[in-house]
Amino acid sequence: MSSENSTMAPGSVIRVLVAVVALVVVAIWLLAKLATSGQIVNAEVMSNEAVAARLKPVGESVASDAAPGMRTGEQVYKAVCISCHGTALAGSPKFGDAGAWAARIAQGYDTLVTHALNGLNAMPAKGGATDLSDDEIKRAVAFMGNAAGGKFTEPPVGGGKPAPHWIRKWPARRSTTASAWPAMLPAPPAHRSSVTRQPGHRV
Numbered sequence: 001m002s003s004e005n006s007t008m009a010p011g012s013v014i015r016v017l018v019a020v021v022a023l024v025v026v027a028i029w030l031l032a033k034l035a036t037s038g039q040i041v042n043a044e045v046m047s048n049e050a051v052a053a054r055l056k057p058v059g060e061s062v063a064s065d066a067a068p069g070m071r072t073g074e075q076v077y078k079a080v081c082i083s084c085h086g087t088a089l090a091g092s093p094k095f096g097d098a099g100a101w102a103a104r105i106a107q108g109y110d111t112l113v114t115h116a117l118n119g120l121n122a123m124p125a126k127g128g129a130t131d132l133s134d135d136e137i138k139r140a141v142a143f144m145g146n147a148a149g150g151k152f153t154e155p156p157v158g159g160g161k162p163a164p165h166w167i168r169k170w171p172a173r174r175s176t177t178a179s180a181w182p183a184m185l186p187a188p189p190a191h192r193s194s195v196t197r198q199p200g201h202r203v
Helices: 010-036 048-055 073-085 098-106 109-118 134-147 178-184
Strands: none
Touching: 073 134, 098 134, 109 134
């Protein structure tokens, strides 16, 4: 066997080198793809509000000016419920998603309140915030349900009775305080003593 047959032509060597380099590049690309898989996330899920809510310990309430038991549904949602309902975490219905809430709203307000108070599936009782009062949970349920198309009434803060529906729906611009009523009334008639009496004329 001659030495010419045992050596490769220069063109063949170049082709082999190019193929090896291409294989190395593809292998590096595949390894990089594998290492970063699962790290592409929705920008909404990574919003500052959602991240802060997830980093907070379960059941920890966000500081609020309201005293315990006096928090509104919105305050409770932002303090506790947003950690799951803000991003549809663990199968929870996302806040404001009418499609995800429709079947739940159809179950009725009392059923939703029972689930929120006692826990359901991955949701712990009171969302894990045991310091919340029952009324605060009821307000949060109404707030979230109404954001998705429900027609629930939040229990009033302070234990008062809710206003009748016709007062709640009355436009604010048409309401009039009692102090403004006298200005709306016609002026009273002049006093009788100011009338000039004429002879033979009855007043």
